[in-house]
Amino acid sequence: MEEETKKGHFIESIIQEDISNNKNDGRVATRFPPEPNGYLHIGHAKSICLNFNMAGQFNGKCNLRFDDSNPAKEKQIYIDSIQNTVKWLGFEYGTPFFASDYFDKLYEFALELIRKGKAYVCSLTADEIREYRGTLTEPGKNSPYRDRSVEENLDLFERMKNGEFGEGEHTLRAKIDMASPNINLRDPIIYRVKNAPHPRTGDKWCIYPMYDFTHGISDALEGITHSLCSLEFEDHRPLYDWFLDNVSVPCHPQQIEFARMNINFTVLSKRKLQRLIDEGKVAGWDDPRLPTLEGMRRRGYTPAAIRNFCNIIGVSKKESRIDMGLLESCLRDDLNENAMRVMGVIRPLKVTIENYPEGQTETLEAMNHPQKPELGKRDVSFSREIYVEQDDFMEDPPKKFFRLGPGREVRLRAAYLVTCKEVIKNEAGEVVELICTYDPATRGGNAPDGRKVKGTIHWVNANDCLDAEVRLYDRLFKDENPEQDGQDFVENLNPASLEVLTGCKLEKRLASAEPEVPFQFERLGYFCLDRKDSTDDMPVFNRTVTLRDAWAKLAKQHPPRKNKGNKPPRQKKKG
C-alpha cells in the first residue's frame, strides 16, 4: 500500500559495497544537515527520506544536525520549525545536533592547522581576496600574508577570537594552492569575523567557521560514514577531504553527491520562496500553495504520501524536473485509501422536491468508504429542500452529460432517484432553483423496477448542514517551468492559484472535523479543515487535491459551446 523502498539506487549500492567490505566496521551513519535559515520544503524531504532511509535500512543512525555557522542568517524559529517538520514527516532523530556545539573543537582544529603551517591569517580586504583568487581560466596569486610565521598567525587568530578586529579586517585561510584549477582549493577562508549574536552561543564568539571547514569536521566528530549532499558540492569534495586529512579527527566520512529535486509548476529554493512571501504573492511560509512542508501539511498532504513520493522518484546524479502529477498521484493514493467519504456542495444550487412531505426529515445511511465496509456507515439527513452542485445541472445538456437537466433523472447518492421538473431563474436569467420529484420506491438509490440511472450526484440537506468557506488551490505557476526563457518567475504566477468559495454547504458531521484530517468530498476531491483560519463561526476547508476527473478532461479537450455557462461536453472523437 505504501512506501516500498526502491531497490538499488547508486548510493544504496555504495553503502552495500562498503558494508560487504567491512568499511567502518560495517557501520552506517548519515545525517540531515539543514541550515536554520528558512523553512523546509519538499526538496528537503527527498534528502530527509534518503538519509533516514539509508540509516534505517542498514541498521544505522541518522542525525538531525543544524549547520548553524552563520548567525547572520539563522534563527531559532527555523530551528523549531525544522525539528517539528522532520518529526511530522515521521522520522525519529533523538536529540538534535548542532554544528555550533563544535565551535570550541573547531577552533582547536584551526589552531592545529596553523601550527602545522597549513593555515594563515590573511589581512586582505574582501575585494582584494577576490582579485587574488583569479578567475575560472586564470590562476590566482598568493596573498602577501601567506607566509606569516606560525607565532604571528597564532597571535592574530587569537586576537580575532578576542574581538580585537572588525568584520572584514582579517580572515583565517587554509594554505593550499592558489593555482589550483579548482577554485575551492585556492586558499579557502576557514574563519571570518562576524559580530552577530548566535541563536545558540549568544555572543560567546565573534569569529565563525565557514561551511567547508565546519561540515566535514562535524561529520567526522559524529562518526558519520556517508555524508550525502547535493551536486553543487561535488567541487568541494577535494576540500572536504583536505580538511579531514590535515586535522586530527577520529574518522574520515565519505561525501557522496546526488541531484536535488525539482518539480514543475513550482519553485524550490529558499530564496525564491522567500521572495514570494516578501512580495506578498502568498500569505506566508505555510501558505497551502507553497511547496514548503508546512504549507503542504496545512493543505492536507500526508507524511505517508510525501515519503512514498520521495521513495518513488529515485536518486541519481541527473538534473531532473519531476512532474507535479506524480506528487499528486502519490497523494491521491494515500488519501483514497485513508480518507473518510462525506458530501459537500461547494457551489450550491437549491432543489425542492415537490412531492416530498413538507416539514419531514429522514435519516439515511451512507458508507464511510465504499471499498472498506469495515469503516462503517454514517447517518445523513434528507428533506424536501436540498442543495446540489451547480455543475451538476445543465439547462441544455449534451447526450453524454449524466447529470441533471430538464426532465432528466439522476440518483442522489445514498438517497433517492429524482427527476428535474422545473427550472427557476432570477431576473438575470440565472438558474436559482430546481423543482424535482422523487421516487419514494428508490430509497437508498436502487429502483425496484430495475431501470438504470447512469448519473449519481452528491447533495446536502438544506435544513441540516454546515456553512463553510472552501479554498480551492491550483498550481502556483502558469508555466511548467516558471523561469522559462529567463523569465522572472514572479511574472509567471497563476492568478487562479487560489479561489475562495463562501456559502458552501457541507454535511453536518464535518462540524467536528479536526485540522489536517483528510476527508473525501465525494466527486470533488480531498479536503481538510484549515488549522489556521478556521473559526467556530466559520470553518475553512482546504482542497488538498481534486479527484481524477475524466469528465473535466473531456470537457477541456472539447471547448464549450457558446450556449450556457456550464461545461459542455461533446462526443469524444475517435482515434
Place this chain on the structure above:
RNA sequence: UGGGGCGUCGUCAAGCGGUAAGACACAGGGUUUUGAUCCCUGCAUUCAGAGGUUCGAAUCCUCUCGCCCCAGCCA
C-alpha cells in the same frame, strides 16, 4: 580553448557485455450508487550523435554535440 558533473519513453527511473524493468502521464476496454477507486490492454527495433572493439554493446574505447555547477568573509 580552467575545473567538476550529467545525457535510457512526454516525466522520473532500472540496466553494470548477452540482446530495453517499473512508476506517473497518455490511449483504448471492463466493473462501479463517487464520470473516483479497481481491473485488463497498448505505449523506446532503441539508449545524445558518429566511429571502433566484440559472435554479441545502452553497457568497453575514441571523437563530437548538448545541458548543469564553480570566481560569497553563504550553506
